[in-house]
Amino acid sequence: MRILFVFFILLIANSSLAHDYVPKEIDYEGIDLGSPMDIPLILSGNFCEMRSNHWHTGLDIKTNGGEGYKLRSVEEGYISRIKVSPWGYGLAIYVDHPNGLTSVYAHISKWPKKVDSLVYAKQLKNESWVLDENVLADSVYVKRGELIAYSGNTGGSLAPHLHFEIRETETEHVLNPLKFKCYRDMIQDKTKPTLSGVKVYAVDRNGYMIPGRSKYYKCALLNGNWIINENNPIDVSDLMTENGFLAFGFHTTDKLDGARNVCGVHHTYLYQEDNLIHEQISEYMIFSVNRFINSHKDYFEFKQNRRNIHKNYITPVNEMPMYPVHNGLVPWDRVKGNYRFTAVDVHGNKNTITFKIGDARGELKPNPFDNGDDYYFPDSVNVVLYPNFQLLMEKGSFYEPLQKRYRVDSNSRYLTPKHVFSEYSIPVQKYFDVRMKVPDSIQGIADYKLGIGLYTNKGYLSFLGGDYIDGWVEAKSRNFGEFVMVMDTVSPLIKKLDYAENKTITKYRTLELNINDNLSGVTRYKAYINGNWVLMKYMKKKRKYVIPLDERSKIHLKKGKNKIRVWARDRTGNESEDITTVVY
Ligand SMILES: [Zn+2]
Numbered sequence: 001m002r003i004l005f006v007f008f009i010l011l012i013a014n015s016s017l018a019h020d021y022v023p024k025e026i027d028y029e030g031i032d033l034g035s036p037m038d039i040p041l042i043l044s045g046n047f048c049e050m051r052s053n054h055w056h057t058g059l060d061i062k063t064n065g066g067e068g069y070k071l072r073s074v075e076e077g078y079i080s081r082i083k084v085s086p087w088g089y090g091l092a093i094y095v096d097h098p099n100g101l102t103s104v105y106a107h108i109s110k111w112p113k114k115v116d117s118l119v120y121a122k123q124l125k126n127e128s129w130v131l132d133e134n135v136l137a138d139s140v141y142v143k144r145g146e147l148i149a150y151s152g153n154t155g156g157s158l159a160p161h162l163h164f165e166i167r168e169t170e171t172e173h174v175l176n177p178l179k180f181k182c183y184r185d186m187i188q189d190k191t192k193p194t195l196s197g198v199k200v201y202a203v204d205r206n207g208y209m210i211p212g213r214s215k216y217y218k219c220a221l222l223n224g225n226w227i228i229n230e231n232n233p234i235d236v237s238d239l240m241t242e243n244g245f246l247a248f249g250f251h252t253t254d255k256l257d258g259a260r261n262v263c264g265v266h267h268t269y270l271y272q273e274d275n276l277i278h279e280q281i282s283e284y285m286i287f288s289v290n291r292f293i294n295s296h297k298d299y300f301e302f303k304q305n306r307r308n309i310h311k312n313y314i315t316p317v318n319e320m321p322m323y324p325v326h327n328g329l330v331p332w333d334r335v336k337g338n339y340r341f342t343a344v345d346v347h348g349n350k351n352t353i354t355f356k357i358g359d360a361r362g363e364l365k366p367n368p369f370d371n372g373d374d375y376y377f378p379d380s381v382n383v384v385l386y387p388n389f390q391l392l393m394e395k396g397s398f399y400e401p402l403q404k405r406y407r408v409d410s411n412s413r414y415l416t417p418k419h420v421f422s423e424y425s426i427p428v429q430k431y432f433d434v435r436m437k438v439p440d441s442i443q444g445i446a447d448y449k450l451g452i453g454l455y456t457n458k459g460y461l462s463f464l465g466g467d468y469i470d471g472w473v474e475a476k477s478r479n480f481g482e483f484v485m486v487m488d489t490v491s492p493l494i495k496k497l498d499y500a501e502n503k504t505i506t507k508y509r510t511l512e513l514n515i516n517d518n519l520s521g522v523t524r525y526k527a528y529i530n531g532n533w534v535l536m537k538y539m540k541k542k543r544k545y546v547i548p549l550d551e552r553s554k555i556h557l558k559k560g561k562n563k564i565r566v567w568a569r570d571r572t573g574n575e576s577e578d579i580t581t582v583v584y
Contacts, residue, residue, distance in 0.1 A: 048282030075099065108151065109152025164177065197217060203329065250310050315399065416484055
């Protein structure tokens, strides 16, 4: 396995980071799609709004704070995919249309009969409530406008709404629904994007931010025009850095008529005099590159001041397809001049700010990245070797040069001290390998139950898994922070909430339970009535497991005594079961 580790380094060293901008040929003006809902479409979120670690890939449509609104297929087609999960999209349905587009409806509460039968057949086959199935082969046809689901608040949704997407069926690239004239016409908007601030940065030749060398200016209105710095030229002499450039970031958001929610800006451009030096368009998104939002935005500024700043330049660790022009790095001897930044929404509402940069004079300050010893750089492979703790990070694993920070903290209640590498809040693009040496005292004892835990910024331990290899435990992580080695030998704890041995359940509509695991977490669970599998849902928001007693489960109940069996397994393979006799 150690040989594999080295081979892996060779393999990844040559992976390319560049991504070319490829505009799509979609008939946005001509394609006619229907509304997914019967009520007026008011948005609480739009396409390419900034979220944590991703751009929002659809429209969030308000449902008057309630659930159960009818969702309709926007065009005829075949149901292509069904998802059921306590996380993310929750319950979701995908419909493939003959025009090459797929519509997606998420956070659903329930299905109409026709879809419900399809979903349940898959759940029964898999003996699992959780589902992610391609169902094209089942050929379930739906008409345009046909009821396909009811709106809800499932998965990662924080309030009832419909998350609605349009994708290109073939590539699964997500398109901006509001690029389609049919949807633009359904959603009124005369509100201009907001301009809040401009940030000027010293960056190195790759566009990496020089720590501590940036300045933020709040936008202000002067006689109806947006300005900064009271319209005086900004002196950037104090930012001048050897082997560096001046670059810009803009704090801009969009708002839509009739909603207070902060949305994303569709299109921005930046001119230096008459030269377009940066342009960004959120026309479509590719899931595999969506996480590069962490490179697009200034995450330091977001962490400190909650400002969503769009950097108007790119670094080697940004493969997003949204920059037709991206040479936003200005040499120090050419910074002087007039600049103009414009933000435009899909309806064509726009706002512009003009500002001046003065002559940059004086001494160039040393560039901290020129002496490479203090940092790990994102555009190289990084192998971190400490005694008992090792990391292997591919090229492009993180976004900005990472200061070398590592310490061992012996204040730990687990098997090893805490190995503290960088910090949890620094975003990471790719999973990296983390390895920890198994302490001599436990070598050879239940190695397969060992894993690596990482403290989250909320203070709880998240279990990363672990493979025992030659005296070490290896796992994948997409966060830095405090790592410890753990051993999970304890089975999940099943606790019945509303039923018990010999209880009469004739009038019950559900059987409810808690299933908790101390360390690695519950990954699989099943319920049986008299040996027959029955559906058991995990209601994440209520933190409980629920077996509905409906027509499907009740056919397995007989008069008198019945056996209810619940089984659960955690991520390290510890299992538990509960068998309870109830009276019906
Ligand atoms: Zn959404």
